[in-house]
Amino acid sequence: MPSFKKYNLDKQSVEVPGTRKPGASGKFDSHYRHAAYGDALVANIREAPHIETLxxxxxxxxxxxxxxDFLGHRPFNTVAQTYGGYTWExxxxxxxxxxxxxxxxxxxxxxxxxxxxxxxxxxxxxxxxxxxxxxxxxxxxxxxxxxxxxxxxxxxxxxxxxxxxxxxxxxxxxxxxxxxxxxxxxxxxxxxxxxxxxxxxxxxxxxxxxxxxxxxxxxxxxxxxxxxxxxxxxxxxxxxxxxxxxxTADEVASICYTSGTTGQPKGAMLTHRNFVATVGTNREGMLLTEDDxxxxxxxxxxxxxxxxxxxSMYSGGKIGYFRGDILLLLEDVAELRPTFFPAVPRLLNRIYAKLVASTIEAPGLVGALARRGVAAKMANLAAGKGVNHALWDRLLFNKVKMALGGRVQVILTGSAPIAKEVLSFLRIAFGCVVLEGYGSTEGMATATITMADEYIPGHIGCPRAGCELKLVDVPAMNYRSTDQPFPRGEIWIRGDTVFKGYFKDEKNTSETIDAEGWLATGDIGFVDKRGCFTIIDRKKNIFKLAQGEYIAPEKIENILGARCNLVQQIYVHGDSLESTLVGVLIPEPETFLPFANAITGASVTAGDLEGLNKLCQDPKVKNAVLKELEKAGKAGAMRGFEFVKRVHLTTDAFSVDNGMMTPTFKVRRPQVAEHFREQITAMYEEIHASTPAAKL
The missing domain is CATH 3.40.50.980 (Rossmann fold)
Structure with a gap:
């Protein structure tokens, strides 16, 4: 089973001596490293220094x-038309x-x-x-x-x-x-x-x-x-x-194409040195074993x-592949019973919604007991007393753990933000380590991670053992490394995990990596007194509203998507001629149907697309959804001008096939705006009619 190194939660990162000085532009240029690796970054697998390549x-x-046993899969029986259990090589x-x-x-x-x-x-x-x-x-x-x-x-x-x-x-x-x-x-x-x-x-x-x-x-x-x-x-x-x-170590092992929201994909050249440094860095925090x-x-x-x-391969563990259908994933999990469950927030949000519905929102005695159990475990977690509870685990949560096979020791989430309440609930529900990581393709998905015994949610942890970070001023958005109470700016990363450059693309390479090897992420963050980083904004895809306020729509979409369980997909729209934002929302049927049915008195069931569309068009439902989005925005500490004032509900989902999403599930903003141009225009007309002074 995985084991974790213990670090000081109150001092997770430190400034590198000699870097806190004004740079060429006059701004401070402090570098931050993991507190245990302030003297030198990890560049290899320290217990196996002979390993230089994959x-x-x-x-x-x-x-x-x-x-x-190493690789496992579930073979398909063509006669019985069923999948068997895992077979291994x-x-x-x-x-x-x-x-x-x-x-x-x-x-x-x-x-x-x-x-x-x-x-x-x-x-x-x-x-x-x-x-x-x-x-x-x-x-x-x-x-x-x-x-x-x-x-x-x-x-x-x-x-x-x-x-x-x-x-x-x-x-x-x-x-x-x-x-x-x-x-x-x-x-x-x-x-x-x-x-x-x-x-x-x-x-x-x-x-x-x-x-x-x-x-x-x-x-x-x-x-x-x-x-x-x-x-x-x-x-x-x-x-x-x-x-x-x-x-050799510096030769390219793989070209990983990152599909941007505009233009052609860029091919990130990842070297053998990048892979080895990444495995070495991960080993410093979590030690997987051959039993995992x-x-x-x-x-x-x-x-x-x-x-x-x-x-996992380096550690001698077993890797069981799913069947290829994400809708059947939990069946594969039940069959495999993994100890390590990496995921993305969208999936964890769905698991969270199902668990909440069957526990604290359940009727009668079950719900009453679950609410007491959750409250007790949440209080322990907030006090830094861990995620286990002898009584409530035996009465309730040992059964909850079976949703992921019963043996999961570690859940890892990344690729997008996850709400504080979801993270904390998963920690106490499964009684295991839940890590939140941050990184990008260009940095081998390795920049920061939360510590194993972390109990305060809402941040992305501290720098990894093989990475150092700095915050670069973004004056146009009023973010500076001299801000109080905490330094703020664009997050830049350096270390042997940073890629070699984009294949056949010197222009984008030079715009992404500077001469000193720093990788510009485009993400805005701050570092707190414990040395933990928090993402608060996005430098790319920003625009101004009519009153001059800068808007980062991806940040808003992440907050609303993470904190409102009615959201399956959401697009936030605004431009420099308008003073307010509007949104296009594709509802999550599993949570939206009971919510909308309760408001309208309808009884629409799953699979009734015509009924679902009628609920989406109902003004009472739209207003109720707007209130839920407002609650989510307040929980996410959004500013007043960041709230959407109208929302269009639709089952016309964004997808790769219709050109409104990238293969990495990022919204293609111009394409979505064009597709819903008529509805966006109608929402602004409605705003103008109700508040004539809204358009400046």
Whole structure:
């Protein structure tokens, strides 16, 4: 089970001596480090300094844990049409497959495709997490290739851009993506081969018929693209084995494309040194062991998921992959019974809402007991007495823990803010460590994290052992490092976890990393007296209202989304000609339906889209939702001009398919504004009609 180092909660970060001085611009330039690592940042895995690359790391794990179970998945029974329990392959078995697949890929590239180039080349991976994903990536590390992840939710336009931009000639993909690649083959002139992670069977149910595999291969031949399956490449490798070509620390291990809200994706070049420094940094806070079991469902095209899986691999733990359907995730969790549960706030908010409904909001004796139990455990938590309670755990919370399989020791959340009340409730409900981390793709998702025994919510913790942070003035938004009571500014990060730069993009690289290696995040924060950082604003996507106040809509959306359980998605809109904000909200059906039914007296049920749309259009429901958003805004300490004054409720959700979201689930603001232009205009007209002086 995981173990944690103990640190002083009252002094979590320190200023680096000699840095508190005016910089060239006259502003203070204090650097902050974890209090236990003020003298030097961690740049490697301290108990294994010989490990310099992901290749070294994998060889180390195979040597130490060869006979241990490593990768697990739930096989599908095509006859019964059901999924079985988890089946496992050991570190040694996976290593044999890595060697075979890597050798096969090298033979395919050089002999069959005729690519005799001596320089390194990129291999594309397109699938949700599964054993073949890891095998493909580790094959790249063994033969000094560059892995390039394609988002499982990316549309064909972004896939086309990345495949061409990274000059990918071979894509390893799950079978459901093969048709998309072949359909767009004319737009992918460099693509020469596709390897299916799923078996392509040439058998046919009816004599004389053509199998799906034969159709795909023939289609590929017509497009000039060879189509294989994973087993064929492994067989090629077994027949034509290759010696490993170990990489060096500063060579690029992977290009991770970050999909921005505007423009084309940017390819972040992540080196072996970045990965090793990140694992070393994570080891300084939490020690995973070979007894730990990880549920892997976060997209491996996102760096957070990759880092967590890599840390587990180094520790000799077991990684169980989900089936690929997020709606069935908790069934996989119940089957796997993990000890480590990494997640994102959106999922944890849903779990929180269900637990609240079945405990403190439950009717009768159950609800009364739950409210007493929660109050008692919350009081203990606030007093720094931990998350366990002998009586209430036995009476109530041991049953609650079964929602995540009953063995979870650590929940890790990141990628977006999570509300204070949700974080605290999860801590006492599951009686485990709940960590909140902060980082970005460019910094290996590793910048700050809360400590294991933290009991005060609402911040992102202190710098990691391998990172230092500083706050840079943003005068236009009135944030300065000299602010009282706490310094404020844009958060910048430095350390061996910071990426090498953007692939083929010197302009964005120079705008993101300065000459001293500092990474500008675009996030505004402050550091408190304990040395903990808190995100309070966003530098990008800001605009002015008519009265001159600066608005960071993403910050507002995060607050409302985290604190109002009626929100599934929300977009906050404003511009320099208006003095108020309006919003477009897609409700969360599970919580919205009982809320709206109670207001209107209706009895709309889940799945009744027509009834749900009618509730969204009801003026009484809109007004009630606005009041809930106001409560959430007050709880999030929003300023008066940051509150939305009108809201449009709709079931027309933002998605990657309709172009209103990026594959990393960020809102594409111009596209959403255009899509809801008519409704936005109508909301402002209503505001102007009711308060003629509102428009300045």
């Amino acid at each position: 290749y070294d790391m994998w060889q180390n794990s195979v040597t130490k844990y060869g006979g241990n 050991t570190y040694r078995q996976i290593n044999q497959r890595v060697n075979a697949f890597g050798s096969g890929i090298m033979h395919l590239n050089e002999v069959i495709l005729g690519n005799r180039q001596l320089n390194r080349w990129s291999l594309g991976i397109w699938s949700h997490g599964r054993p073949e994903w890891f095998i493909t990536e580790m094959s790249c590390n063994c033969y000094n290739l560059v892995s390039v992840a394609l988002y499982d939710t990316l549309g064909p336009d972004a896939v086309e851009y990345i495949v061409n931009h990274a000059e990918i000639e071979i894509v390893v993909a799950s079978a459901n993506h093969i048709a998309s690649l072949l359909e767009n083959a004319e737009k992918l002139p460099k693509l020469k081969a596709i390897v299916s992670m799923d078996a392509l069977h040439d058998t046919v149910p009816v004599p004389g018929a053509t199998s799906a595999a034969q159709v795909l291969r023939a289609w590929g031949a017509q497009k000039g693209i060879k189509v294989y399956d994973f087993n064929e490449i492994e067989s090629l490798g077994a027949e034509f084995p290759r010696k490993h070509l170990p990489p 079991v990880l549920i892997s469902f976060l997209p491996l095209a996102h760096i957070m998921g990759r880092v967590i899986d890599t840390c």
